[in-house]
Each structure stands twice: as structure tokens, then as C-alpha cells.
Amino acid sequence: MARVFFEGINKRFGDAYAVRDLTLEVQDEEFFVLLGPSGCGKTTALRIAAGLEEPSEGDIHIGDRLVTEVPAKDRDLAMVFQSYALYPHMSVYNNIAFGLRMRKHSKGEIDRLVRDAAATLGIDELLKRKPGQLSGGQRQRVALGRAIVRRPQVFLMDEPLSNLDSKMRVQMRAELIRLHRELGATFIYVTHDQVEAMTMGARVAVLNEGRLQQAGSPQEVYDRPENLFVAEFIGSPAMNLLDAEPVQVDGKAGVRAAGVDVTLPDALAKQLEASGASALVMGVRPEHLDLSVKEPAAAFKGKVDLVESLGSEQHVTVAIEGASVIARLAASEKIEHGTTFQLAVAPHHVQLFNASTKERIGP
Amino acid sequence: MPSYALLVVCSAILMFPLYVTVVFSLHPLTEFLKEDAPSLWPSFWQWDNYFASGEGVSDTPVGRYLFNSFVVSAVITLAQLITATLSAYAFAFLKFPGRNVLFIVFLATMMVPLEVSIIPNFQTMQWLDAHFTEQAWLSWTQIRWIDGYPGLVAPFLATGFGTFLLRQYFMTIPRELLDAAEMDGYGHLRTLLYVVVPLGRGALATLAIFAFLQAWNQYLWPLLVTNDPNMRTVQIGIAAEAANISRINVAFAGTIMAFLPMLLLVVAFQRYLVRGLFGGSVKG
Structure with a gap:
């Protein structure tokens, strides 16, 4: 059992809060991702779990143990650092064995464990080299080897892939997922890269300015962002957010954004009414703007401002009344700069936020 | 090139006392008892100053x-x-x-x-x-x-x-x-x-x-x-x-x-x- 429980964690540096009121439970054997922009407190939260920082208030539980006062080495966890933090003066073998030497293993046992870990990661050939003689991907593997060799219950990873080139990053992503499955340990993974968060995490916690914004499965966070920050942060290209106001459309509840009236589904209309909000932000994902609907109920009309082709799809920026929206369209659509056309909005894909509280309205 | 020449001159100035010490350490004592200043070139290489028993450094x-x-x-x-x-x-x-x-x-x-x-x-x-x-x-x-x-x-x-x-x-x-x-x-x-x-x-x-x-x-x-x-x-x-x-x-x-x-x-x-x-x- 190695769930990790952050209980009311605050961390202040001087007057500034790095982490504020963080309560979060990471389940046993879960691949949990802490996601947020730089400076959001995710690394601090991880370091608090590791025992490298003390929380100003609050407690950390690992498994059934309260570990707030327990030193890092006795928490039964391993950490992989952003810069890998390999000891430059030691061979790969000694880097991996370094932590074991403090834990009263026999020499033969250390040797066996190091070679096992090296085999798992495919770095058997590199054991005699120094970190300076390795490529970025190899260093990353050594850093992982140093963590897995101790068989800890919890792995803490601080942006471990951010120093790799994009091809290597994709490969290591898959390897980390495989490693997690093989080890059956709890992973807490810090990243600012939402693609990593979405592809690797069983659950994702989004942080901003030290506060937890939302925690849930990647799909939940993507489909139902709880506030404007999450809506904007998750998804690339980002969700289109337009200032809106409640209106009546043909006797039914609706919203008006950029001059376009959208009738709301009943459930959302009820929630909107209950919230009593008068200033709104309407959100639509780029993939929910549709070019193919011939006579849409609601559509943005405008001129194409920018076309970014990605080969498999294209991102089209359209200037509409007082704003612009991005649509994700099939690569096969022939779209030229400067042409005028309309993008249909499907009402059931519309998301609403209270402009003053910035919180989500709706189910 | 001028900077190189300057370096040579500076080095020579810095090295001069060392040179004098080396030369003087090889002079016989008579060289110091003359009316003129001791020569800047060893007239007689007196290694005894270093090694001879009874009169060299090794004896002190x-x-x-x-x-x-x-x-x-x-x-x-x-x-x-x-x-x-x-x-x-x-x-x-x-x-x-x-x-x-x-x-x-x-x-x-x-x-x-x-x-x-x-x-x-x-x-x-x-x-x-x-x-x-x-x-x-x-x-x-x-x-x-x-x-x-x-x-x-x-x-x-x-x-x-x-x-x-x-x-x-x-x-x-x-x-x-x-x-x-x-x-x-x-x-x-x-x-x-x-x-x-x-x-x-x-x-x-x-x-x-x-x-x-x-x-x-x-x-x-x-x-x-x-x-x-x-x-x-x-x-x-x-x-x-x-x-x-x-x-x-x-x-x-x-x-x-x-x-x-x-x-x-x-x-x-x-x-x-x-x-x-x-x-x-x-x-x-």
C-alpha cells in the first residue's frame, strides 16, 4: 500500500506561497501527473513529498504512515530529477549502486541488483562509462536505473523528459508507461507538458499559482475543465474563449458571443439560470467548430487570418466580430488565406464559465 | 608584436633578481670582497657553495x-x-x-x-x-x-x-x-x-x-x-x-x-x- 496523501499543504518562501491549501490523494500504484505552468508549485509539492522541503503547514502521508517529520531517505521513495543529477565523477555502475551502499546490502547483492536494473533499462553496455560520455537518452535511463534499483514504493519524477529531443521524448514516454506497469509502484510525475500529462497519467492534477485547480482523469480534465485556467491550459490549440451574455433565442435560453446566438441544451440552461451569472465566457474546443454543416443553427462567420498545416490536420485562425477563433480542420479541406466562410457551433459542445468567478457553469 | 616585446621586457625585469641570485650563489667569496660590484656572470662556477663539506650549504x-x-x-x-x-x-x-x-x-x-x-x-x-x-x-x-x-x-x-x-x-x-x-x-x-x-x-x-x-x-x-x-x-x-x-x-x-x-x-x-x-x- 503506497498511496500518497497531501493533507492541507502550505509552503511559503518568505511572504510568497509556493503551494497553497493542497489536499490531494494519489492512489496506490497510480500514475499521477502534476501539471501546470512553470512556477505553479508542482515541483515544490513533489519536493515536499520527497522530504527535500518541509511544508509550512500540513502533512504528508505515504501508505499508512505519517511522514511529515520522516527524513527523505526513510520514506521509501526514489526521485528522478530534471537534470538527471548523475554524479559526474562516478561510473554508471557506481551511480546506480550509490544508494544501495547506504542500505546495508552485501556486495554480491548490490551487483545483482545493479545488473538487473541495467538490464531492465537496456544500459548493460554502459555500466563502465561516466555520465559525461552518455547521450541525453542514456543519461535519462541511468537516472531511472538509480531510482528503480532500490525498489521503492513511490517514484517521484520532476520533468524527467524535458531535456530530451522530441523523438527521444516520445520513446521515453512509452518506456515510462511500460516501466510503471512492470514495477507496480506509485508514480508521481511533474510536467508542464500537457501532452505528457494526457498520454501518461491515469489522473492529472492541474496546478496554478500554488493552488490545485482540478484533479481527474485526462479526459475529464479535457472535457469538463472546472475553471477558465484549466480550460485555457489544457488542449493545443487552446479552447476558444469568447465573452458572452445570456439571451433568449426563440423563447429558449441561450448565449450571445461575438454576435452569434447559441441555444443552450436544457441541462446547461438550467445551470446557467441557477448560477445567476450575467457576464459569461463561452468556450468551444477547436475541433468542435465545423465547416461541413450546410445550414447551421449557429455559426461564426469571418475571414481566414492564418492557416497552419500539420500534415494530418490544419489549424485555421478566423477573424470574427471583435475576436478570433481557431478551428481544427481536416487536412483535406482547401482553405485559403483571406477567404470568408462559416464555422458551425454545436450547442452541446459549448462550455460556459462565469466571467467574474472564472468557474465552470454546467454539468 | 609590440605587446609581445613588452611581455619579454617585463619578464626580463621580473627574472633579473632571480638571475642575480643564481649567479651570486656560484661566485667564490672573493668576488664579493672586491672593490667593484660582483660580476653578473659567474667567473668561476663554484658548486662548492652548495655541496662542499665544511663550507657549502649542505654543511649548514x-x-x-x-x-x-x-x-x-x-x-x-x-x-x-x-x-x-x-x-x-x-x-x-x-x-x-x-x-x-x-x-x-x-x-x-x-x-x-x-x-x-x-x-x-x-x-x-x-x-x-x-x-x-x-x-x-x-x-x-x-x-x-x-x-x-x-x-x-x-x-x-x-x-x-x-x-x-x-x-x-x-x-x-x-x-x-x-x-x-x-x-x-x-x-x-x-x-x-x-x-x-x-x-x-x-x-x-x-x-x-x-x-x-x-x-x-x-x-x-x-x-x-x-x-x-x-x-x-x-x-x-x-x-x-x-x-x-x-x-x-x-x-x-x-x-x-x-x-x-x-x-x-x-x-x-x-x-x-x-x-x-x-x-x-x-x-x-
Whole structure:
């Protein structure tokens, strides 16, 4: 059992809060991702779990143990650092064995464990080299080897892939997922890269300015962002957010954004009414703007401002009344700069936020 | 090209006293008794100044002086490496109240010249010497603070300079390496031994050479705390020889012998000296 429980964690540096009121439970054997922009407190939260920082208030539980006062080495966890933090003066073998030497293993046992870990990661050939003689991907593997060799219950990873080139990053992503499955340990993974968060995490916690914004499965966070920050942060290209106001459309509840009236589904209309909000932000994902609907109920009309082709799809920026929206369209659509056309909005894909509280309205 | 010429001229000026010392150390004594100034070219290569029994340097207690200098310098160097490493680690990596103020106090000691502290230091040594000799239960140790190694080395066992030099270097060690060592279960002392010291070898070598050179070239302090010729360091011993005008050529030979170990040391470790001086300002 190695769930990790952050209980009311605050961390202040001087007057500034790095982490504020963080309560979060990471389940046993879960691949949990802490996601947020730089400076959001995710690394601090991880370091608090590791025992490298003390929380100003609050407690950390690992498994059934309260570990707030327990030193890092006795928490039964391993950490992989952003810069890998390999000891430059030691061979790969000694880097991996370094932590074991403090834990009263026999020499033969250390040797066996190091070679096992090296085999798992495919770095058997590199054991005699120094970190300076390795490529970025190899260093990353050594850093992982140093963590897995101790068989800890919890792995803490601080942006471990951010120093790799994009091809290597994709490969290591898959390897980390495989490693997690093989080890059956709890992973807490810090990243600012939402693609990593979405592809690797069983659950994702989004942080901003030290506060937890939302925690849930990647799909939940993507489909139902709880506030404007999450809506904007998750998804690339980002969700289109337009200032809106409640209106009546043909006797039914609706919203008006950029001059376009959208009738709301009943459930959302009820929630909107209950919230009593008068200033709104309407959100639509780029993939929910549709070019193919011939006579849409609601559509943005405008001129194409920018076309970014990605080969498999294209991102089209359209200037509409007082704003612009991005649509994700099939690569096969022939779209030229400067042409005028309309993008249909499907009402059931519309998301609403209270402009003053910035919180989500709706189910 | 003009700058090259300038360098040659400057080098020549700097090297001239050394050249004169070498030449004079090979002159026979008669050369110094002439009406004219001694020749700047050895008229007669008198190696006897160095080696002849009964009249060369080897006949004076120069061996003893060199030995004393070596012991004193080695002890000071070793002690400074230990004290500076420990204090630099604390200043670089530990958080404790008053750290910055204390560090400034450490730095301030670098601005106090030896001449200022020499009298109080000497009084301390006298006091220690008197009290240790009075104590019957300590007399067997034969520890002498005046006319003894303890007095020669005691004021120089720790320095602000060494602490400063190592701290600046330690600060360049990535913080994550220390975090990793902490996660691996290493406490401060082991982290210091297994991570920080191996990574700081260059800075430690620099400090070692500076400390050794400085200790070797000391003059005023050894002069003050030693009266017994047996406890003289080489600089004092040579000076005493030089005072004896009838043997000035031998004194020059002695100067060369006192200087040779340092020359070898500097040549061998020159890269650490340069690196230490430019440490931090030039990356790599």
C-alpha cells in the first residue's frame, strides 16, 4: 500500500506561497501527473513529498504512515530529477549502486541488483562509462536505473523528459508507461507538458499559482475543465474563449458571443439560470467548430487570418466580430488565406464559465 | 608584436633578481670582497657553495630548516583543507541563522593583515607555552608553543580565504546532486566526502598550493616564535646565514635551495593556480 496523501499543504518562501491549501490523494500504484505552468508549485509539492522541503503547514502521508517529520531517505521513495543529477565523477555502475551502499546490502547483492536494473533499462553496455560520455537518452535511463534499483514504493519524477529531443521524448514516454506497469509502484510525475500529462497519467492534477485547480482523469480534465485556467491550459490549440451574455433565442435560453446566438441544451440552461451569472465566457474546443454543416443553427462567420498545416490536420485562425477563433480542420479541406466562410457551433459542445468567478457553469 | 616585446621586457625585469641570485650563489667569496660590484656572470662556477663539506650549504643546518619548513607547511595545508572544506560546505549548503553575517565576518578576516594580529597571537603563544610547561601532567607531551611546531602552525590552521575560495566553488555544484545524495540516504558528512570533495578536487588543489606557498614563504611569524636554531624554518635560517657576511655566497646558494621546492610546486600545479584565480569568472 503506497498511496500518497497531501493533507492541507502550505509552503511559503518568505511572504510568497509556493503551494497553497493542497489536499490531494494519489492512489496506490497510480500514475499521477502534476501539471501546470512553470512556477505553479508542482515541483515544490513533489519536493515536499520527497522530504527535500518541509511544508509550512500540513502533512504528508505515504501508505499508512505519517511522514511529515520522516527524513527523505526513510520514506521509501526514489526521485528522478530534471537534470538527471548523475554524479559526474562516478561510473554508471557506481551511480546506480550509490544508494544501495547506504542500505546495508552485501556486495554480491548490490551487483545483482545493479545488473538487473541495467538490464531492465537496456544500459548493460554502459555500466563502465561516466555520465559525461552518455547521450541525453542514456543519461535519462541511468537516472531511472538509480531510482528503480532500490525498489521503492513511490517514484517521484520532476520533468524527467524535458531535456530530451522530441523523438527521444516520445520513446521515453512509452518506456515510462511500460516501466510503471512492470514495477507496480506509485508514480508521481511533474510536467508542464500537457501532452505528457494526457498520454501518461491515469489522473492529472492541474496546478496554478500554488493552488490545485482540478484533479481527474485526462479526459475529464479535457472535457469538463472546472475553471477558465484549466480550460485555457489544457488542449493545443487552446479552447476558444469568447465573452458572452445570456439571451433568449426563440423563447429558449441561450448565449450571445461575438454576435452569434447559441441555444443552450436544457441541462446547461438550467445551470446557467441557477448560477445567476450575467457576464459569461463561452468556450468551444477547436475541433468542435465545423465547416461541413450546410445550414447551421449557429455559426461564426469571418475571414481566414492564418492557416497552419500539420500534415494530418490544419489549424485555421478566423477573424470574427471583435475576436478570433481557431478551428481544427481536416487536412483535406482547401482553405485559403483571406477567404470568408462559416464555422458551425454545436450547442452541446459549448462550455460556459462565469466571467467574474472564472468557474465552470454546467454539468 | 609590440605587446609581445613588452611581455619579454617585463619578464626580463621580473627574472633579473632571480638571475642575480643564481649567479651570486656560484661566485667564490672573493668576488664579493672586491672593490667593484660582483660580476653578473659567474667567473668561476663554484658548486662548492652548495655541496662542499665544511663550507657549502649542505654543511649548514639547511636540511633541518627545509625539514621544518616542510613539516610546518604540510600541517598548515592539511589543516586548512579540512577546516575550509567543512566551513565552506556549511556556508554553501546549510541554512542556519546568521549565516550571511557570519560569512561576511569570515571575509573580513581576509582584510586584517598578519602584522595586526601578530602581537596578540604571540601573547597567546607565550601564555600557552607558560601554562603547558607549568602543568606537570602535560609536560611529558613536550609540546612547546614557543620554539615548537604547534606555535608555528597554530595561527594558520583555518583561513577566511580558504573558506571563501571553496564556498564559491561549491556553490557551482548543482543543487540537484545534493538532493540526489540526500534521497540516496547520504547525510551531510558522507555527501561531503563522496560527492562534494570529489567534485571540488580542482578547487581543493588550488587551495592546497596557495596554502603551502604561503606557509613556506612565511617570515615574520616564524622569526617571532622561534629562537632555537633547530626550530628555524628555511626562510629564517637562510636569513641568519646571510647575516654572516663572510659566507654571503653560501647564503645565496641557500636561497636557491629554499626556493627550488616552491618552483617545482608552482610549475607542476600551475594550471590549478590559474584556474583558482579565475574560478567562477570563466566558465568551464
